[in-house]
Amino acid sequence: MxxxxxxxxxxxxxxxAVNSNEDRKIMVRDIFEMIHVxxxxxxxxxxxxxxxxIISSxxxxxxxxxLSDEDRKRTLMDIVRVIDGEKRIKSCVLGIKDCDMDNPCVLHKLVGANKAKFIKVLQNTTILDLVEGKQDLEEFFPI
Amino acid sequence: MxxxxxxxxxxxxxxxAVNSNEDRKIMVRDIFEMIHVxxxxxxxxxxxxxxxxIISSxxxxxxxxxLSDEDRKRTLMDIVRVIDGEKRIKSCVLGIKDCDMDNPCVLHKLVGANKAKFIKVLQNTTILDLVEGKQDLEEFFPI
DNA sequence: CATGAAAAGGATAAAAATGTCTTTTAATCT
DNA sequence: AGATTAAAAGACATTTTTATCCTTTTCATG
Structure with missing residues (x-):
């Protein structure tokens, strides 16, 4: 998925999102260990x-x-779209190729509702949403 | 996923499920074109x-x-478990490796509920469930 | 019991995803 | 200006997934 x-x-x-802003840029070298990538x-x-x-450098x-303030308004879907492409994320969980959310196969209703909700979460959740209200930021890392 | x-x-x-039974076995040769595999x-x-x-031959x-009558009581999850393994399907949608449904990461709550439902569908849906109440069997194929 | 039809299984090939390395470009600071 | 730093870019390597081929084993049937 x-x-x-x-x-x-x-x-x-x-x-x-948690550690950078316009005045505080971060090198990859200082990130990768924290997030295990x-x-x-x-x-x-x-x-x-x-x-x-989607981000700045x-x-x-x-x-x-x-991340600029604008960058923080990006959704998770924006990220996924760039990296995986629209097609992969929307492709059918059961079908292959020609079946997707806009053109569902007959098995789609079985799992389609859940998948649709998942996609909605990605589309509706911004970076800002994720980070704010998250006072205890430590909690995020290491992921 | x-x-x-x-x-x-x-x-x-x-x-x-739709086309076979104990007295009517089917060769791969007669299946693969119908399902595009x-x-x-x-x-x-x-x-x-x-x-x-999971199936008979x-x-x-x-x-x-x-498929025997017993085979028809198998769930979609039984199939997925054999082919992909338990780990793959249960691994976190956002996290990597060490994070799964039983040991969730902090991002898990964001998408975990949907994923859990999806897995439940796989676990609760038998082959029989899928096929019965499906009078118009043509409708299934080609998938 | 011989024969042919079919699954089973091993070996290999191709493609996609994942991961690494080196060179180039641009910004900053003496 | 020149040296240094760090991202950008792209070539290269590895691993996993997907797919094919070919031989062997099994078994129903005549």
Missing amino acids: LSNSSKYAIKGVLYL PEAYLAKLLQELSRHN TRGPKGGFY | LSNSSKYAIKGVLYL PEAYLAKLLQELSRHN TRGPKGGFY
């Missing part, structure tokens, strides 16, 4: 997200990845 | 299920795969 890559990406962004792999994922303007000294 | 293999297996078993690959999957007594002339 979600690839490892998407999960890694979400964890990375979550870490940035291989350094180079995480770098690639964050680069991909940055290229799609600057190069050079004092550089690193961070 | 579910591997292709599991989906293939479910489709195959569903076909058997490569012949040799489907054979492997059905063999694996047969070995685990006999060799030789007039042989083939079929």
